Amino acid sequence: MRIVRTGRSFVSINGMDRRDFLIRGGSLVSAAFLAACNSRGPKAADKLLKYAERKNISVERKLFRHTAIDVVQSGAHDAGNKLPSYYISPTVPVWDESVRGKWALEVSGLVANPLRLTLDDLQKLPQVSNRVNHYCVEGWTAVETWTGVPFSELARVVRADPQALYVDFQSFDDDYHESWDIESAMHKQTVVAYGLDGKMLEPAHGAPARVYSPVKLGYKNTKYLTKIVFLPQANGGYWTDMGYEWYGGV
């Protein structure tokens, strides 16, 4: 680049004077902005974003503490019927006993004692009720009370293998599932819930049973459970495969 100082203070860069430079530079920047508006960003950045996600997962797993628990702010109201309901099937998934037989939750994978637990079986296991926040990936929160079996209790009765570092929660809502890191699953506020606000869970919120934990974003908390599989490796998930973060921890 040739910079020429002419006269007292005018600078010309490659034949452009300062005014040209400002006008051209300004239009270039504006054009870049208009192109960037509402865009997905350059394709070339995808690798960097993936790299950042992997690094973020390791930061988030290091940050994770079993002693960190979710506390509902004093004065916060329950969401009640304002709790949004969602599923990926075209209509509310309902377990039809006449077609599929009695519902049971299969707990399997890297476990010494695989089990099939009916709703009665689940209710006979130690029960907890947690009034906690629901953190949705969209940014809203909702306070609800979830009743069920602590996940750690289930892991104990099936005698989960220490090699099982991941858990996959699978459902009968199409092929919806989400896999978790074991430490989030073993958090004391993670429950396999069959009750909501003192009543049995309704189909709108994942009946007969769903996983519920305030340490994960809503989409990680699989509803309409059929299987809990202990795994040596992560197994993605419905929204994870769509491109949301696999970890989804709060």
Added chain:
Amino acid sequence: MNKKRHHWIVRVTHWVNFVAIVIMVGSGLRIFNAYPAFARKGEIFCCYPFEHKPIPAWLTFGRWLGGARHWHFAMMWVLVVNGLVYLAFVYLHGEWRDLVPRKGDIRDSWQMVKFYAFRRKDHPHQGKHNALQKTAYFLLPIAGALAVLTGIAIWKPVQLSWLTAMFGGYVWARYWHFIAMLAIVILSVVHVFMVFAVDPYSITSMITGNYDPSLSPEARNARPFYHLFPRRATVAPTPPPPETT
């Protein structure tokens, strides 16, 4: 005569910051649009008049919620590391002296306001920055720190619940995050406007580092869109030719 005005660290962090802020604001607004409100479900939020009105898509970046989140959570590291490098440099290199508020700043700011409002004829005498500029450059890192801390608070409301609680809980932390973003946007928009309207020569100085003091707003007696171009050298006591703007 050209003088060195900006150290290369300041210049690099400035432009990195520019990219980081644009992407953080754009992707943040896209994330916000997934729930353009603050109320907890089943409650009403007191202090945002536009609940459930999305931000226009052209102001957002990332196209969809998942994409915007990936951008946001990647670029946040760039923003934080870049900000820390800048602050460390400004501290170690002594440049903080040009930026921290001093006793006379309120008086000087008022004089600048009067000058811009044509209530004062001559540009007030200034150091590296005028008093209003100085205030803006001092406030920007504060707004940035608030944005980062409230951002962490809503990223990890359970694992770092003490931080979230410091901002009044998740709903309020998310609100303060939005307000911090607004403050950064307002400061940045005014900054860019003033650069083009008062001191376009500073753009070169933020690229090459060199600045010609005879082109400073004070030397040109420049208000927004007034005296944008330098006065001709006046060797003889002849009246200056008419200005073309």
